[in-house]
Amino acid sequence: MKIAIKTMGCRLNHAETATIAGALEYEGHAIVPEGGLCDVLVLHTCTVTAAAQRESMRLARAARRAGAGGVVMSGCTTSVVGPERILEGGVDAVVEKKSGQVHVGAPGSPAEAVARIVAAALSGNGFRPYLPRFASTRAPVKVQDGCDFRCAYCIVPDARGAPRSRPLADILAEIAGLAAQGFREIVLTGVNVACWRDGEAGLADLARAASSVPGVARIRLSSIEPGTAERDLVDLMAAAESRLCRTLHYPLQSGDAGVLKRMRRRYTPEQYAAAVEDALARVPRLGLGADVITGFPGEDDAAFEASVGMIERFPFSNLHVFPYSERPGTPAAAMDGAVPVATRRERAQRLIAIGEEKRKRFAASFVGDEAEVLVERVDGDGDGRGWTSEYVEARIEGLATADVGRLVAMRVRSAVDGIVTGNAV
Ligand code: SF4
Known part of the structure; x- marks a missing residue:
């Protein structure tokens, strides 16, 4: 068919x-x-x-x-x-x-x-005799499904159920098959990947094992919930010759303690900030990402300013900002203290603007340095496009179609609108 x-x-x-x-x-x-x-x-x-x-x-x-x-x-x-x-x-x-x-x-x-x-x-039960089929040079590999954190605004636990992990051996077999097909970068993906377990092994063990598979050049992670596996992952990222990409997507949601509590998040702003400081100290020029929700019920001006303060404090390079929207069936949808929709949007616009500036500033910090890029496509005029380990978009001049899928070292000459440009070295 x-x-x-x-x-x-x-x-x-x-x-x-x-x-x-x-x-x-x-x-x-x-x-x-x-x-x-x-x-x-x-x-x-x-x-x-x-x-x-x-x-x-x-x-x-x-x-x-x-x-x-x-x-x-x-x-x-x-x-x-x-x-x-x-x-x-x-x-x-x-x-x-x-x-x-x-x-x-x-x-x-x-x-x-x-x-x-x-x-x-x-x-997800047992070994699969086939490989996923991707149209990109980066291969997302599902390692777990489900979540039981029950954040007050989230319907995902109802939709996907409790956490379930794929066995380590099955994941590694899939990664080996993808590497044999030429995929150099593997993205370990799940609803709440830090919940991944196989016996005593946790996510950092999985990332370490995955990066040892012959042919794999990079391992990337989807977002990591605060208070889970972040410190072990930063240890791995900071190790010499680590193949774990130097990115941490670390959902903040709010910089205000009261709002985080109403959201039923599992950390305080102080704990979040301490973990980010630790990561930045050990992984220089870490690609730091976050999700933020604006206008959650009960978020007054001071609470929103706490989120602004947290975003301004750290060098975020990849910010996802969402104005809160009620999801029927979640505890948050029945909460009092609703913020007017226009205010939610205005606040989101303000954070998006700050995030854009930070993204550009982060890219500009690469000018004059070398960066390693996985080439995703090469246009007819030899312009290669791809992403650095820190998840900065890159343009490399003078490449050939045969470079697609290769890891290329580039010397960054300029950065415009958050995209770095240069030549292969
Ligand atoms: S927001 Fe993330 S951690 Fe929270 S319940 Fe939803 S999937 Fe789980």
Whole structure:
């Protein structure tokens, strides 16, 4: 069959889509571009905001008009909306996220056959005889799913359930296969990756083992929750010859103690700042990222200024700022102290502007130095594009198509709008 896949949402969803594509090809199906004619469309959905969930349902309704013979829905929306309502909405088969069960409208349809392959690919149980299929030089590898931290604004624990880890041996086998295919950078991905466990082994052990796989040049991590594995990871990052990328995406959410408490986050601003200071002291020019929510219920002007102060204090180079939006079904949606939507947005704009300046300043700090870049593409005029270990976008002049997928050392000549430019050395 010709099967198209439409992915919404986070990096983990994209990693899962790569696994689904690998499984479908292994079973003899062809993956075709999404948006045209296909026998079955797989919609791998997101539900992190109410808007994302509405969009998932809208895409399901629109899929047939766009030329899909049948529609399968998987991903987070399935657990929150429920399979019955989704089937009533015109979807042919649903792979329910938390249980992994397949629900169908009419048994025996092509969509059901596809849904069963999708369910097996997402189950994460045991060894897979196929590799994920990626369209980039960076390969996200899913190492765990689920979260039980229960932050007050987050629906993810309801959608994805409690933490489950893939066994170390399976992850390393997948990474070895990807390295043999030429992938040099592996991104260890999950809902809450610091929850990864295999017996006594934790995330830093996994990162160390993954970076020892022959052919792997870099290991990158998705975001690390404060108060989990950050100090062990910084130890590893700081070690000589470490292959762990010098980036720490470290969600702040708020710089105010009271707001963090209402959010049910597990750290204080002081603990957050101490961990960042420790990381910056041990990993010079660390690529530091954070997520921040503005206008959470109860965030007054002083609380917002505490967030501004925290962002201004440290050299963040990658800031994700979101105005708070109520997610029905979460404790925060029923909290008092709602902040007007316009204020949430104004505050977000202010932090975004600060973040942009910091991103540019961080890139400018590379001018005159060497940086190592994984080349993701080379345009016709020999302009290579890629990312440094610290997650700075880079442009290298004078490369050839054969350089795609290679790690290239560059001398940085200039930095404009947060993008560094130079030549290979
Ligand atoms: S750590 Fe908090 S925000 Fe992140 S997935 Fe878990 S509950 Fe959601």
